[in-house]
Amino acid sequence: MAEASGGSKKLLWIMVILVVLSSLGAAAAIYMVMSKGGDADASAAAQEVAEPKSPIFQKIEPFTVNLAGDRSGSRLLYTGITLRVGDEQSKKLLADHMPQVRSRLLLLLSDKQASELSTPQGKExxxxxxxxxxxxxxxxxxxxxxxxxxLFTEFIVQ
Known part of the structure; x- marks a missing residue:
């Protein structure tokens, strides 16, 4: 008879442990489902904030420049350039001062040699x-x- 009551006590403890474990499992499942809903709202808000902006470009009309002399004699560069800027204010400032921009570019480019500009590293x-x-x-x-x-939209060294 002692064995029968000892066996029922073990069965009772096993049942109590199973009820506690299943309750903990249910609580964990509910927590996971609830926290996923919160993450979905947070990720939706992050997607709204991280929405990419359209790039802003300022085109500079193509022009031809005499390059600095080298062993090959007189060389020419024909190039078209587009600048990617971060804001409309920068684009407007560049457009308003385009003669100065073109002059600075012509002075810079006319000091280069064809051999410098023929490689990708030279262009960079x-x-x-x-x-x-x-x-x-x-x-x-x-x-x-x-x-x-x-951005070089046209680039011919001759």
Whole structure:
């Protein structure tokens, strides 16, 4: 008889443990479902904030430049450039001062040799030099230009 009551006590403890474990499992499942709903709202808000903006471009009409002399004699560069800027203010400032922009570019480009511009690395260096040159103020008390990238739309060295 002692064995029968000992066996029922074990069965009772096993049932209590199973009820507690199943309650904990249900609570964990409810928590997971509830927290996913909150994450969906947070991720939707993050997607609204992280919505990409359209790029802003300022086109510079193509022009031809005499390059610095090298062993091959006189060489020409025909190039079209588009600038990607960060805001409308920078685009307007560049458009309003386009003669100055073109003059700075002509002076910069006319100092280059054809051999410098024929490699991809040379074009990347030229792109960085254009950003540096155009970042210098065009007028007094000018806010800084937000130049992001120089895009060569046409590039012929002859």
């Amino acid at each position: 260096k030229l792109s960085a030099a254009i950003i540096d040159r155009l970042s210098q103020p065009l007028t007094e008390n000018q806010p800084p230009l937000d130049l992001r990238e120089v």
